[in-house]
Amino acid sequence: MSTAEQASAAPTDTELLERFRPVFERIAEGALDRETTRRLPLEEAGWLREHGFGALRVPREFGGGGVTVRQLFLLLIELGAAESNLVQALRVHFRFTEDRLRERDTERGQRWLRLIGDGAIVGNASSERSGNVRGRTDTTLRADGERLLLNGTKYYSTGSLYADYISVAVADGDDRRVTALVPADAEGVRLLDDYSGFGQRMSASGTSVFTDVVVDPGNVIPTDRVFAGQLAIVQLVHLATLAGITARAVADIAGFVRRRRRSFSQAGADLPREDPQVQQVVGRVDATAHALREIVLGVAGRLDRAADARYALRTADPAHRTEAAEAAVHALELDAELGVYRAQSVVVDLALRATNEIFEVGGASALDSSLHLDRHWRNARTLASHNPVIYRERQLGDHLLNDNEPVSAPSVGIAPSLVGGAGEERSTDGSAARLAVVP
Known part of the structure; x- marks a missing residue:
């Protein structure tokens, strides 16, 4: 459809x-x-x-x-x-x-x-503290007689404690990257709420331990070559979250100012809510929140078009699955992917500024721990640290200057040179491979 x-x-x-x-x-x-x-x-x-x-x-x-x-x-x-x-x-x-x-x-x-x-609900267990930055995993899926057994430890297992199934990035018996899906309550699965970050503390992003977990062969999904834009949705979810955080920060600070009776001798009005400078700050962060919403929704529309085009091509008559048709779909997917990266640079910057700027209108009273206004900046800063903007901006510049497409390798870990990795994997035509280790 x-x-x-x-x-x-x-x-x-x-x-x-x-x-x-x-x-x-x-x-x-x-x-x-x-x-x-x-x-x-x-x-x-x-x-x-x-x-x-x-x-x-x-x-x-x-x-x-x-x-x-x-x-x-x-x-x-x-x-x-x-x-x-x-x-x-x-x-x-x-x-x-x-x-x-x-x-x-x-x-x-x-x-x-x-x-x-x-x-x-499907949760996540992909990243490892000891895994390789190029996606090689220490978590294994090995045959034991007629059974497939999953063993390993993952960290940043976001959402695992909310899930019915856990998608685990793993190496199979032939050292190929696959995704194994296991019930969250399966024997041998241990899910810990030990995430230690200062923001997004209830996202269940802690450790997952798998000890001889039996995996249904039908729940092993090969890791295929990734299409442009296929992974962009996971980054756009972060941007949607940042847009929501900013909107809540605006609502919270506006409520705080409406109730506030303390002011400064330098203030331009008797009550803070009547002070033109306070009004300006609140108005600016409100405008930011609305702009972030529109940016995210605009890019989401591009993902819609790309997803429609990819499925239409996949299910088209073989005679219509031509190189030109593939190139047209790829162009839509690349446009969506680049759109997400551009949005990331802008949304992260504006969200961090807004969640910091709200404190300009409250003085020391806004720092009261019972208000938890700091949670907005902490949560925004935490989300901004996923897939750092500096790398996205470099990829955008490289594409604009040299027409090189972003390389999608959604994994982090120890540098390959420190663990004997072979460096960046290459596809058969010599271009950078688009690797995926997350379902």
């Missing part, structure tokens, strides 16, 4: 917001308590499941909402304002869903789409 067909069949933006805003508002009510106690919003994640949030992108024929990518991101921004940790926790789930949508003409794609349509 194309974006246009989805738009005619799916709920409107207004209908979706009317459906989910009451849930988001309910989730937001407990945000300060969760920040104080570091309580994972597991119950709140259940509320989202009850409303089919994880199945939003699943076609209606498989039990989902059938919404467009743009509509998904509209809701992710709103959820990010209510509880940014939940958006991050669902990040890989939505990436996994997109990959299954891309193969919805296959038995595997349809099986997983039905599971997600029924409410299943």
Whole structure:
């Protein structure tokens, strides 16, 4: 189903917001308590499941909402304002869903789409403290008689504690990169909430330990060559979260200023809310929040067009799957990928500035720990540190100056030279390979 067909069949933006805003508002009510106690919003994640949030992108024929990518991101921004940790926790789930949508003409794609349509959530276990930066993994999947056994330790296992299934980046018996999916409650799976970052502390981004976990061979997905733009959605989820965080920061500081009675002798009005300079700061961060929202939604629309084009080409008559047709689809995907990277540079910068600038209007009173206004900057700074902007901006410059496409290698780890790696892998034509180790 194309974006246009989805738009005619799916709920409107207004209908979706009317459906989910009451849930988001309910989730937001407990945000300060969760920040104080570091309580994972597991119950709140259940509320989202009850409303089919994880199945939003699943076609209606498989039990989902059938919404467009743009509509998904509209809701992710709103959820990010209510509880940014939940958006991050669902990040890989939505990436996994997109990959299954891309193969919805296959038995595997349809099986997983039905599971997600029924409410299943997929978590993540990809990064390792000891793994190789080029995607080589110390986690293994080896045959033991007729069984496949998974062994290894992962870190930054975002969303694992919210999930029904964990997608594990692993090396199989032939040292090929594959994804193994295991039930989160399977024997030998141990999920820890030991993430130590100063922001996004309830995203369940800690350690996952797998000890002789039996894996269904049908739940092993080969790691194929990655299309341009295929991984962009995981970065755009971070940007949607940043847009939501900024919106909440604006709402919080506006409420603080409305209630504030203390002022300064240099102030331009009796009450802070009447002070022109305070009004200017609040107005500027409000404008920033709205701009971030529009940037994210604009790029999400590009991902819609690219996804539609890729599936249409995949399912087209063989006579129509020409080099020219592939080049046209690739151009749309590359446009979407570059759009996300450009947005990353701008959104990160503006979100960090806005979540810092809100303190200009409150004096020392705004630093009261009970307000937790600092959480907005801490959460924004944490998200901004994923896939650092400096590398994205270099890739953008290299593309503009030399026409080199970004290399998608979504993994981090120890430098190859320190672990005997062979350096950057190359494809058969000598160009940089587009590697994927995340489902």
